[in-house]
Amino acid sequence: MQEPPFPGVTGWLASRGWQAFDFQREVWQAVAEGRSGMLHATTGAGKTYAVWLGMLEELVRRHPPGRSAEPLRVIWLTPMRALAADTAKALTLPMMDLAPAWTLGMRTGDTPSAERARQDRRMPTVLVTTPESLTLMLTRENSRAELTGVEYVVVDEWHELIGSKRGVQAQLALARLRRFNPRLVTWGLSATMGNLEEAMQVLCGPDEDPPPKLVRGRIDKTLTIDTLIPPDPGKYSWAGHLGARMQLPVVQEIEKSSGTTLVFTNVRSQAEIWYQLLLEAKPEWAGEVALHHGSLDKATREWVENGLKQGTLRAVVATSSLDLGVDFLPVERVLQVGSAKGIARMMQRAGRSGHAPGRPSRLTLVPTNTLEILDGAAARRAIRKGLVEKRQSPHKPLDVLVQHIVTVALGGGFVADELYEEVTTAWAYRDLTREEFDWALAFCERGGESLTAYPEYHRIKQDEEGVWRVPDRGTAKRHRLGVGTIVSDAAISIKYMSGVTLGTMEEGFVARLKPGDCFFFAGKLLEFIRVREMAAYVKKATRNKGTVPTWQGAKMAFTSEMSEAILETMQVAAQGDFFEPELEAARPMLQTQARLSKIPTPSTLLVEGFQSREGQHIYIYPFAGRNVHLGLASLIAWRLARDKPNTFSISINDYGFELVSAEPFDVEPVTSLEVFTTRELMADVLASLNSSELSQRRFREIARVAGLVTTGYPGQPKSARQIQASSSLFYEVFRKYDKGNLLLSQADNEVLSQELEISRLAETLRKMQRKKLVFAPLRHPSPMSVPLMVERFREKLTTEQLSQRLDRILRDMEADTGG
Structure with a gap:
């Protein structure tokens, strides 16, 4: 009798009482054919096992497991460190049964130095990591030897990376890995994206052979978007608020839920406020309500994530820090305070509930003003039409290229012609001219026309054999410390006098505090004492009032798809139809708008x-x-x-x-x-x-990514003021003495394309x-x-x-x- 296809993984699934979906088998077949591709499926549909089980089946066939571990074969890229542990757990389950001697490791900014040292001696078979940590691996002298054996790369949550410079960083790393192994197979996972074919091309490269495969995972999964209607919508606010008037309705919704409720806000300051609002209404919920955002200490975030998995928390107030694919089965309800501003974001957050195949997902919008009541009806309309936002890659950012050139020079060196050919296989640089590449090369060599006299900006040098390398150990150290494209204001630790760390806050907010000032952070009311060595020391406040920290970072804007859907909803109202609950609730406001x-x-x-x-x-x-x-x-x-x-x-x-x-x-x-x-x-x-001011502000970020400005060394960080002064000086020098500097052009272009x-x-x-x-x-x-x-x-x-x-x-x- 003929053996069934994929006997190992189907047998493993059967042993757990599971059965593969058709789209999972479609991915397995594509992987077996050596094809790269992208899987698009709803959150909780089984994307991870769709890709991983197909790869595991092939790896076991090619490298029959023995008593010793295989060398590094799979790199799993995740956009967030918080996802690494959950991903590692999911990947380990089938590998323990099908290849028990193989190993899995994590390498992120949170990985202890002892674990990194073990990996340096012997890499695991499967490595879960981030774009930044993968780039750091490429700076190692023996990177080619370590990474040549990698056969598969998976990029999780590709929709989160593709539109940013982190996505470009991932593209360049993949181009490097394909140079090491031309048969490398790459797969992307995505839940919400409108331009799937283009997104797949960005990930897999423009000339992939055999052509990549796009798989759409369709399973029966109910998605419900509804609205928590205010008690008296006719008298509700016609102006922007943080939604405090919905405090009691939200509390009542949480009380109705038998599982955990996720309360999403758009910004961290709003999360801090809503955490206080819930405890103010229900003091007895202390310990059952938690707060989660990116500025909180790692241990606090992990405690919250574990409480979510175990179902011990009644509610968690969170920002986008919990948007992505961490597996929280006990979450029953998702509340979105204020407009989510986009269809994809709303679908993504809805998928946090019922996070398993076949389980229904539901998001309830909590409007903060009367206009936002329409958002729920508009989103339903857009989802029915299949309108989801497109995500597009940045176009040849030269600051990321400059950083990559130094990275490759550190990682064994390069020949210019070969690196140009390699870089242009990355989608973002597919039309990079040789003149632009040579300018970036010269900038890394001598700092452009205006920095030639300063040796610290002579970062690479060509040897007698025509290979470009980094000759200076200090340059190498500074570059490794600055790898990455995430640029934010200098962070100051928030600590009790005992030394316990609560998290980090942007320096600009702390700089405005005076001793005795009180503010809310990590769900606590704190009194500011003093700043010492980039740490703000605090104690628990005895007063009842304080300010809420503000974080920089642009306010999210409506997407085109969301705007169109709201206008269509308003047209229905203009025609006198108020048949949907949201339209009926907004009727007093809309009729007043029509009269006035x-x-x-x-x-x-x-x-x-x-x-x-x-x-x-x-x-x-x-x-x-x-x-x-x-x-x-x-x-x-x-x-x-x-x-x-x-x-x-x-x-x-x-x-x-x-x-x-x-x-x-x-x-x-x-x-x-x-x-x-x-x-x-x-x-x-x-x-x-004031375009010059906008360009100068944008240039600060470019200067840091390109390595012109560093944030200092561990224990000796530079302040935001020092960084700003340094980048402003470079900006003025380039404007006066190096007008052809392409980083200046990039700053102008980014202002026009991104900010405006x-x-x-x-x-x-x-x-x-x-x-x-x-x-x-x-x-x-x-x-x-x-x-x-x-x-x-x-x-x-x-x-x-x-x-x-x-x-x-x-x-x-x-x-x-x-x-």
């Missing part, structure tokens, strides 16, 4: 005009997200003031923007659509913004010109305009003053509309 102004729709561009004691206001609603609106508002203000000088105050949110001027201005260029032209767009955008999203800004202008403009003069601020007013008031009013002013605006509005 108009409801925006996909085919109309709403512009509102208003006169107040502050001056003349204009509100424009492109629904393009806050990043685009920042560029748009600055551009429109500059164009309106070009002929007649004027000064505008600007406020933005995801729906639109406000321009207000004490001096009157002519709105005709707006109502005629003339001001939305794309002619001379680039020049006008650069003129309307210039291509999306141009497309938004074109859409605005195609729409029918509806101008609505206002007697009172409309529900759509009030949040924009609040954004501006926040900068100059206390919370109490803001609340009083907002109440007065709403009272006047209700009186005028008979509300």
